[in-house]
Amino acid sequence: MNPESGQVSGGPIRLIILGYGIRGRTYAAYAMAHPGDSKVGGIAEPFGEVPDTVGCRTWKGWREALESDVEADAVVIALPDRLHHDSCIKALERGCHVLLEKPIGCTWEECESIREAQKRAQKLVLTGYVLRYAPFYKTLRTIIASGAIGELTSVHHLAAISYGKSAHAYCRGNWSVEAKGTGMLVNKCTHDFDLIEWWTRSRHCKKVSSFGSLFHWKPENRPAGAADRCMNCPAEVKAGCPFDAYKIYYDRTDLRYHFADESDEAILKMIETSPYGRCVYACGNDSVDHQTVLMEYEGGLTIILEMESYSQQRNRITHFYGTRGEVIADERTIRVMPFLGETKIVEPTQSGHHGGGDTMIMAEFARLVQTASPARYSALLDDVMESHKIAFLAEVSRRTGKTMDVPA
Ligand SMILES: NC(=O)c1ccc[n+]([C@@H]2O[C@H](COP(=O)([O-])OP(=O)(O)OC[C@H]3O[C@@H](n4cnc5c(N)ncnc54)[C@H](O)[C@@H]3O)[C@@H](O)[C@H]2O)c1
Structure with a gap:
C-alpha cells in the first residue's frame, strides 16, 4: 500500500x-x-x-x-x-x-x-503530453541537456500538421471553430510548447508574440462549381482538389484511425453523412491554418515555433543552435553536429502511436498512482502549467498584435 x-x-x-x-x-x-x-x-x-x-x-x-x-x-x-x-x-x-x-x-x-x-x-x-514519454524525445532531451552543443542560443521548431490531418481536425472537425474549443495553437501546439519548456527547463520565457490567420480554407477560395459536400462535387472540380474527403479518407487509409469502424463501407457512409464529408471551403470554420510564435527567454535564448497545415508530411522538425554545435531532429533521426568532432546520427527505437508515448504514459500513470507522493503529484501538474500560460498569451498576441510579457 x-x-x-x-x-x-x-x-x-x-x-x-x-x-x-x-x-x-x-x-x-x-x-x-x-x-x-x-x-x-x-x-x-x-x-x-x-x-x-x-x-x-x-x-x-x-x-x-x-x-x-x-x-x-x-x-x-x-x-x-x-x-x-x-x-x-x-x-x-x-x-x-x-x-x-x-x-x-x-x-x-x-x-x-x-x-x-x-x-x-x-x-x-x-x-496527456505523450511525447515526453516517447524514446525519441527522451533521447533528444538527454542530448541537449548533456551540453553536446554547448549553451542553446536559438531553436527553430516546425510542427507540420499535414493538409489531410489539418483538414480533418481544424477545418471539418472538432477544433474548426475557435469558440467551441481551444483553437488550433492551443489544441495542437501545447505538445510543442510542452517540449520547448522541457528542453529549456530552468529558463523563464520572458516575452511572446505571435502571427497567424486562416489563409486558405474559406468561402472566397472555393473553386467554381464546388458542392457543399464532396459526394456531390462535379468530377472536374474534385480532380483538382487535394482536400476531397474521398482522397483523404477512402483512397488513403492513414487517417481512418479517427473512426471506430475503418472498413471501406463505413468510411463511404461517413463521407456521405458526417461533417467530415463537407467541402473544406464550406465548413464555417474560423481556426487558423498557420501560425508562428516568437519567444524570448532569460539569458537571450530565442525560439521560433511554426505551425503549418499545408505540408505533405506530418512531423516535427527541430533545429537547435548552440555555442558548440547544432542538432537537427525530425522524429526519426537526431543529427548531432558539434563544431569540434564528428557528426553523430542517433535513431532511437520507436514503435506505436506518438513514437511509443501512448503506451508509456499509461504505464507511467499506473506507476505514479501506486508509488508517488502528493508532493510529486503537485509538482507534475505545476510542471506543465508554464507551457499553457505561454500558449494562451501567444493567442492574445495574435489577436491584439502586441508582444506579451510572460509573468513569472
Ligand atoms: N495527447 C494527444 O496526443 C492527443 C491526441 C489527440 C487528441 N487529444 C485530446 O484528447 C481529447 C479527446 O480527443 P479525441 O481526438 O479522442 O476526440 P474524439 O472526438 O475522438 O473523442 C471524444 C469523445 O468524447 C465523447 N463525448 C462527448 N461528450 C461527452 C460526454 N458528455 N460524456 C462522455 N463522452 C462524451 C464523444 O462522443 C467522443 O467519442 C481532446 O481533448 C484532445 O485535445 C490528445
Missing part, C-alpha cells in the same frame, strides 16, 4: 474512462493489453458503441459515470477540450487520480482552477 495515495501496490489501478473516441479507445486498449497495471471499470460515451469485449459498465455522459457507485482509483479524461475543466474537478472531488488529455483547460483561468482543485484533493493530475 502506498500510505500517501492509499493505492494498493502491485494490483491494477481501477479506471473510469470518459469519452470513447480516439484517445479513449487508445487508453482502453492499453488497459486491456496490460491487465496487471490497469483495469477498466466503466466507460462514458454518448455516441459511439463500447464493444462488449471491454466488459465494463457504460454510461451516456461523464457526469453519470462520476456520480455512479463504481469503485475507481483513477479517471481518464478523453473528452472534448471544453469538458476537461468540469469533469476534472468532479473526478478530483470524487477522490480519484486523473489522466487528463491535453490541453488542461480552454483558458488560463480553467487551468488555474484545475491546479487549485488538484492541490485541495492531493491527487495526481497527469496531462
Whole structure:
C-alpha cells in the first residue's frame, strides 16, 4: 500500500474512462493489453458503441459515470477540450487520480482552477503530453541537456500538421471553430510548447508574440462549381482538389484511425453523412491554418515555433543552435553536429502511436498512482502549467498584435 495515495501496490489501478473516441479507445486498449497495471471499470460515451469485449459498465455522459457507485482509483479524461475543466474537478472531488488529455483547460483561468482543485484533493493530475514519454524525445532531451552543443542560443521548431490531418481536425472537425474549443495553437501546439519548456527547463520565457490567420480554407477560395459536400462535387472540380474527403479518407487509409469502424463501407457512409464529408471551403470554420510564435527567454535564448497545415508530411522538425554545435531532429533521426568532432546520427527505437508515448504514459500513470507522493503529484501538474500560460498569451498576441510579457 502506498500510505500517501492509499493505492494498493502491485494490483491494477481501477479506471473510469470518459469519452470513447480516439484517445479513449487508445487508453482502453492499453488497459486491456496490460491487465496487471490497469483495469477498466466503466466507460462514458454518448455516441459511439463500447464493444462488449471491454466488459465494463457504460454510461451516456461523464457526469453519470462520476456520480455512479463504481469503485475507481483513477479517471481518464478523453473528452472534448471544453469538458476537461468540469469533469476534472468532479473526478478530483470524487477522490480519484486523473489522466487528463491535453490541453488542461480552454483558458488560463480553467487551468488555474484545475491546479487549485488538484492541490485541495492531493491527487495526481497527469496531462496527456505523450511525447515526453516517447524514446525519441527522451533521447533528444538527454542530448541537449548533456551540453553536446554547448549553451542553446536559438531553436527553430516546425510542427507540420499535414493538409489531410489539418483538414480533418481544424477545418471539418472538432477544433474548426475557435469558440467551441481551444483553437488550433492551443489544441495542437501545447505538445510543442510542452517540449520547448522541457528542453529549456530552468529558463523563464520572458516575452511572446505571435502571427497567424486562416489563409486558405474559406468561402472566397472555393473553386467554381464546388458542392457543399464532396459526394456531390462535379468530377472536374474534385480532380483538382487535394482536400476531397474521398482522397483523404477512402483512397488513403492513414487517417481512418479517427473512426471506430475503418472498413471501406463505413468510411463511404461517413463521407456521405458526417461533417467530415463537407467541402473544406464550406465548413464555417474560423481556426487558423498557420501560425508562428516568437519567444524570448532569460539569458537571450530565442525560439521560433511554426505551425503549418499545408505540408505533405506530418512531423516535427527541430533545429537547435548552440555555442558548440547544432542538432537537427525530425522524429526519426537526431543529427548531432558539434563544431569540434564528428557528426553523430542517433535513431532511437520507436514503435506505436506518438513514437511509443501512448503506451508509456499509461504505464507511467499506473506507476505514479501506486508509488508517488502528493508532493510529486503537485509538482507534475505545476510542471506543465508554464507551457499553457505561454500558449494562451501567444493567442492574445495574435489577436491584439502586441508582444506579451510572460509573468513569472
Ligand atoms: N495527447 C494527444 O496526443 C492527443 C491526441 C489527440 C487528441 N487529444 C485530446 O484528447 C481529447 C479527446 O480527443 P479525441 O481526438 O479522442 O476526440 P474524439 O472526438 O475522438 O473523442 C471524444 C469523445 O468524447 C465523447 N463525448 C462527448 N461528450 C461527452 C460526454 N458528455 N460524456 C462522455 N463522452 C462524451 C464523444 O462522443 C467522443 O467519442 C481532446 O481533448 C484532445 O485535445 C490528445
